[in-house]
Amino acid sequence: MSLFSPAAEATPEVLERFRHRKLSSPSGGSRPEASPCPAAPRAAADLGVGPETLLQLVLKHLHTGGAQRLDTLGRNLGVPASLLQDTIAFLRREHLVEVHGARPGAPSGTETYFLTQQGRERARSHLLDDGYIGPVPVPLDQFQRQIEAQSVAGTVVDRASMAEAFAGLVVPERVLEQLGAAFNSASSLFLYGPAGTGKTMLATQFARLLQGEVAVPYAFSVDGQIVRVFDPVYHVPTESRAPESGAASLGRGGEDQDRRWVRCRRPVVIAGGELTADMLEPAHHAAGNFYEAPLQVKAAGGLLMIDDLGRQQVDVTTLLNRWVVPLESGVDYLALRSGAKFPVPFDAFPVFATNLRPKDLADNAFLRRLGYKVHLGPLDEDGYRAIFAQYCRANGLEYRDQAVTYLLREHYEPTGTPLIACHPRDLVNKIIEFALFEGEEPGLTEEALARAWNVYFVQE
Template sequence: MRAEKLCEVSRRGGSNTDADLTFTLTDTGRVRATEFLSRSAYAGPAPVTVQNYCAQIDAQSVAHMHVLREDIGREFEGIVVSPQVLDRFGAAMNSSRAIFIHGPAGSGKTFLAECLAGLLKGDIWVPYAILVDGEVVQVYDPAVHHQAVNEVANASLLDKRDAPDPRWVRCKRPAVLTGGELTLDMLELQFDPGTRYYQAPPHLKANNGIFIIDDLGRQRCSPTELMNRWIVPLDRRMDHLALHTGHKFMVPFDVIVVFSCNVAPDQLGDGAFLRRLGYKIEISAQTEQEYERIFRQACERYGVPYSHDAFQYLLRERHGKEGKPLLACYPRDLVSQVRDLARYEGRPAELNRQALDWAWANYFTER
């Protein structure tokens, strides 16, 4: 830099050693710095090439992760869900294909989808950024990527060396959850004209992990538009992205995509899309035995003593006569209101017919 007259020595320390030399930019150096900052203001670990990124994603693919029956049992311990549904979840997680969870609102689809994230195994390497055609795309996101325990990693980085490559950070497999806020534009690179670099879209940040799209159909784009965006990535496991310069490139789509929706899949997409959904799992209403277990759990959670007579009254006089299905969300919502009323009145909570009628009227807006 001194030879190119980009910097100069401005002050020399008392010891006259190289360690005490202080450099400042020359006018030429400032012009060069301004030129580089106008191209990109990214500051951080050096980005890796998109080719190295693709190779590393392939080396730690979710396809290499195996979920066993005991993993399912451990993750869903204490959760009331039928064994048949758990078996389907276990097989689906081993397929690395898309999962479509459907059923009525309040059946517990979102909760179960989030539990699937707990089945992710192993640590992965995530780059801080990648370099594409001279442009920087920031990938690492502390809100998504949680660093693994700080220890010497024996996982396989492509660049073998004694110490881990500082351009990569060792993380747990990511889990990204999006809902009604999702738009088609969010699935593309986000260019910041101020900093002149890109933020990766959520499914790129979710690579080697799980990407949950909750409440499919409530997005600002239609389900058909959203599904059309996923047809090629779900089939070929690759996605096409474009820079603002027009340069297009491919990145791996190594993600277990989980769709959660209140309607059946055949009401949302055509055959071409439905074929790309590896597993279509229905979460229906609970049986009476399952519903009672959930109700007992809700009573324990909110400190309301359980009453078998009151519960039978709820089944017979409310659910039975009014035709309300036994959905997993009702016990929590009804029992919490019983608790709220007792707190307001300054008395111990009691599960009885009057309290349940009061909570039911509030919940289902009865007059």
């Protein structure tokens, strides 16, 4: 029996992966149920952090934000005000906090708390030890469970949903089929081909297939350290009230939702030539003495794109080797400066895009670990004309097919220049720029195309 015999048991395992997944539609028609944020804590023990962490955060908030009512302090910490009463009582007994408005007959909850001189000194000491100021961090094990509950592998796509997501783009049917199968694999995607063939555009459009929402914590705690996760650059809240000035958002679900979490769209994190190996590990803020989550953790539940692979500041072999274990096991092991290591589910859909030849980037062992390898090459004439017509319409120019025929026969064919997807956009832009200089109305003429060609391509 051959190694790839139909009798092998791999097929049932693959089918099992789809059994509990739902069809995804970019328009939001059929979409997976959004995993709810964790329930609001009912007791201090539900917070998952020690009383000392809560005490320090209260002092730091009162120090940086000034006097606050208990309900305001609760919003800033992301916890019900009732869970702060024991902490406030302890701080008052220690003469670290005083209260205004606690007079007979005054409405409950109107009291304002502020730091004493001793309390300010204690708060400054805590800020030197740990500069994190924000909602109470969630425990690592809760963060791990939430990532698994809202996994990016929760949806599948079919031909109709792919056509909907890529509507308006000129994409070969072969490529659409490969991208759809790659999405359903929930593994990884490797896009390669010449510069300008649309790899980055296809990857960002690919992100439209990500449906549903994820819950993102402001921060989590591990080994006595705080790691900040929520990043407004990548996390777009879908809640009714986005977080402002470090305050926790109430969002949908009101008091039934743990306000240390923010309900967001599935994240899309793109890193290009600026990527370094350090960006894939927890980054320690020396001034604040807390950590920032690495890119793959911020991308959890969404898409992580490594664009222009091979042009990074870090050696490509080092960079690719960093992904071997996470790609195979689905678990990423992160390390703190103390040497403590901890696991986090690797649940971002990784997309690698490069202009270089795959064999020049990695060996066969690593390429084999990448789920799907999709090549994007030059266009055929029909595709090129279709893209040219799109860019003309988008810029208010009349599309003239005869002018494009002139371009193909008199410039592309004699020079052997391949038909690359970005050429129509760039040539149309140059036609418009010349017209603006001349004070003329831009038009798709043979003369205008020749002038654009001569400044766009290097003349040998």
